[in-house]
Amino acid sequence: MALLGEQYISSDEDNEVPDSKDGAATAASPVVAAPDVSLDVWSYYLEDDEVTANSLQDPMRLSLMLAKPTDTTLTYNVPYEDLARPAQGPSNPYKSTQGNALKRKSALTGDAQEAVISDATFTAQHRTFQSLGYTKDPSVYGAYVGDLAKAQAMGGRDVIQMRPSKEDSAALRRKRQKKGDASIVDGEGAYKGPWARYQDDQMYEDEAALGEEELASDEEYIEEALVPARGTVVSKLASDYQDDLTNTETTDFHGTAQYDYQGRTYMHVPQDLDIDLRKEPGTQKNYIPKKLIHTWKSHTKAINALRFFPNSGHLLLSASADTKVKLWDVYHARELLRTYSGHTKSVTDTTFSPSGTHFLTGSYDRHMKLWDTETGSCISRFQTSTKAVPHVLRFHPSSDIHEFLVGTSDKKIVQFDTRSGEMTQEYDHHLQAVNTITFVDENRRFITTSDDKSLRAWEYNIPVPIKYIAEPYMYSLVRASAHPNGKSVAFQSGDNQIVVYASTDRFRQNRKKSFRGHNNAGYAIDVGISPDGQFLMSGDSGGFVCFWDWKSCKMWHKIQAHEGACVCAQWHPQESSKVVTAGLEGVIKYWD
Numbered sequence: 001m002a003l004l005g006e007q008y009i010s011s012d013e014d015n016e017v018p019d020s021k022d023g024a025a026t027a028a029s030p031v032v033a034a035p036d037v038s039l040d041v042w043s044y045y046l047e048d049d050e051v052t053a054n055s056l057q058d059p060m061r062l063s064l065m066l067a068k069p070t071d072t073t074l075t076y077n078v079p080y081e082d083l084a085r086p087a088q089g090p091s092n093p094y095k096s097t098q099g100n101a102l103k104r105k106s107a108l109t110g111d112a113q114e115a116v117i118s119d120a121t122f123t124a125q126h127r128t129f130q131s132l133g134y135t136k137d138p139s140v141y142g143a144y145v146g147d148l149a150k151a152q153a154m155g156g157r158d159v160i161q162m163r164p165s166k167e168d169s170a171a172l173r174r175k176r177q178k179k180g181d182a183s184i185v186d187g188e189g190a191y192k193g194p195w196a197r198y199q200d201d202q203m204y205e206d207e208a209a210l211g212e213e214e215l216a217s218d219e220e221y222i223e224e225a226l227v228p229a230r231g232t233v234v235s236k237l238a239s240d241y242q243d244d245l246t247n248t249e250t251t252d253f254h255g256t257a258q259y260d261y262q263g264r265t266y267m268h269v270p271q272d273l274d275i276d277l278r279k280e281p282g283t284q285k286n287y288i289p290k291k292l293i294h295t296w297k298s299h300t301k302a303i304n305a306l307r308f309f310p311n312s313g314h315l316l317l318s319a320s321a322d323t324k325v326k327l328w329d330v331y332h333a334r335e336l337l338r339t340y341s342g343h344t345k346s347v348t349d350t351t352f353s354p355s356g357t358h359f360l361t362g363s364y365d366r367h368m369k370l371w372d373t374e375t376g377s378c379i380s381r382f383q384t385s386t387k388a389v390p391h392v393l394r395f396h397p398s399s400d401i402h403e404f405l406v407g408t409s410d411k412k413i414v415q416f417d418t419r420s421g422e423m424t425q426e427y428d429h430h431l432q433a434v435n436t437i438t439f440v441d442e443n444r445r446f447i448t449t450s451d452d453k454s455l456r457a458w459e460y461n462i463p464v465p466i467k468y469i470a471e472p473y474m475y476s477l478v479r480a481s482a483h484p485n486g487k488s489v490a491f492q493s494g495d496n497q498i499v500v501y502a503s504t505d506r507f508r509q510n511r512k513k514s515f516r517g518h519n520n521a522g523y524a525i526d527v528g529i530s531p532d533g534q535f536l537m538s539g540d541s542g543g544f545v546c547f548w549d550w551k552s553c554k555m556w557h558k559i560q561a562h563e564g565a566c567v568c569a570q571w572h573p574q575e576s577s578k579v580v581t582a583g584l585e586g587v588i589k590y591w592d
Contacts (some may be wrong), residue, residue: 115139128158138360172198249342249369251376255335266329266337267374269312269355273331277312277574282484282531287577288547289591296328298336299586305349306526306568306582310356313573315373316580317359318588321346325361327373328588330572338376342369349392354399360420362390368406370418380421385412393435396460405446407434412470413448415461427463429456435524436480438489440503447489447503449477455491457507467507478524483550484533488513492527496520498538498548517555518546526569528579537579539566543582545591561589 054237115138125442129135132154134146144151154162164172176198180191251470259265269277301321308330310314315337316328325340325347343363350361357380361442368382368390373391384390388408396405402418413434432451439446440457445466447457453474457467480501482489488510489503498515502508525539535556536548543562548555562583572578575592 021469022549033369097291104432108232124160124459126156142333171257180478181399197348230327247381249340249371249378250427251341252339253337253376254339255337256333265374266315266327269314270331275574277314277573281311281573284433284532284574284576286530286532286534286571288535289577289579290557291592292589293332293578294590295584296336296588296590298326298339298418299324299588301346301586302584303568303586303588304347306570306580306588307350307352307359308570308573308580310352310354311573312356313575316588317350317352318383318582319350320586323347323363323585325350325371330590334590340371340376342371342378343367348390351393351395351404353395354397360393360395360404362393362406364389366390368393376513380418382406382416384408384410384412384414385423386412388412391433391435392437392441397439397443405437407437407448407450409433411450411452413437413458425461425463427465429463429465429468430454435476435478436491437592438480438482438503440482440486440489442486447480447501447507449480449491453477455501469501469507469509476522479495479527481527481529483529484531490515490527490536492520492538494521494527498527498536513553515548515553515555517548517558523565523567525565525567528569528571530571531573537569537571539569539581539583543583545569546580560589561591 003442010170030151054377088404113172117138125135129146132147132150134144134148134151134154135158136156137143137145144156150391158171177196178531179191179193179196181189182191184190200290229259260268271277296316296318299318299320299322303318305317305319307317309317314330316330317325318328319325323341323343324347326336327338327340329335329337340361343361343365344470345364348362348364350359352359352373357373359371359373360368361371366383366387366389370379370382371377372379374391384406386408388410389405390408392407393404394406396402403424404416404418406414406416408414411430411432411434413427413430414423415427416422417424427448430450430452434448434450436449437446438448443456443460445459447455449455453472453476454468454470455474455477456465456469458465477491477493477499479492482490487499487503490498490500493499496516496519498511501510502510515536515538518538520538523541527540528537529550530537534550538546538548539561540546543560543564543566544557545561545566546555547557561581562585566581567584568580570580572580578590578592580588580590
């Protein structure tokens, strides 16, 4: 009782505790030294010299039963079996010896230790493991990981140690035939270069030929009885690109009648319509088209260019990748009138002369041809001195100047005279293929853009640029359209936007005008401005036709026009709300 203290009271005593002062306590009093551990938390009330045992549970102190890792004392008696019980389960390798905190992992899968190793050694061991299946263990000296049987067979050598020595390499080179002289084609001392054989291979082929054995598919049989003939030097012209040497152009008329009752052809501007096609373009107010009114189908491949007849717009010219150029009737029967055939590859661009009596076509066959719109005959053919591919063609807008400009794939803008057929000027400052040519400032200047992500302005007939614009944030400008007021030019940029540059003396970009909301990356998609300058139109790589308000730069309308990319879009010069579009599927659609 002295060990436990005179104030200790067991949990199974039901009797009242006698007062020690009265000497009523006897040595035979029942005492429990180690009571059973339960969820009961005992409360002791010490009042003066009396000790009262209360077996009521105190729910406010139940938290004392939960041992914390930081606790150094126990709130209840723990049996000896629990104190001496060993830890169960595998030991935690990441558990620290100080406290219960876990060590930090240096990798997601565990603890990785750094080893000092050079890049050359690591590369050699990595290649050894990839090719042989084993490598050295950097943490243990002389140990290997991977295929230990192969490591023992190879003696633990890596790929660097297994290289042949200089003597062995020299012996192999001596066994190889000489490369020969590059000036000798056949015979003794002919050039063999990297195809020089080894002597062992030659001996094997000779023995196989003598033994009449069939050689493998990758071996060559040498006929000793045949003496190789002296080969003639092949000229470069024999392997050059095939030129269009036929010079045969054909045309087919598909209309119902070539002449009307007065003997006039389709070149005559119709006057029996409810609209005057002879007035000045841009005098009427334009609106956004909403519905499809006609579809033209004749091309078999993608359409690359669409052009309305100048001023009146009663004819439509289309150039396609099927090497054909077709002329369509916009009014009356809206039929196919004529097909012009003469190119051997895809037609890249076409453009009408200011009067509309002639038009130019350029193709990937490196030729440019001048056609008669009415008869379909080819008047003349043009080709640059470097035989470059023409990308863009533009007639000079003045009818008294019989010249045109062509932007080619060899970074040049070439100027030709249609009467003489000769080149009159060459503008050579771009660094990549030329994409657009736009006449500005009353046709005295023109602006060109290129794949070199730059913009250059030129004086006509002067081969030195007067303005050069190339900013780090600029993309290639692939299509262009001049505003009817003559003060701005809209360019289709490769970063899914349309940018505007001034066409006056400074040629500065108008940063307040940027038209977004369409996708054009990867395609050369047309951009067009309505004749009154109120709306701007562009195709889309998803087949849409998008319309913006010129002043506010907000998208006004969007039409799903084609299944594939819509690459061609043109406003009618006289109608108030009619546009024509074309896509990669070869279909032309007319909207109102």
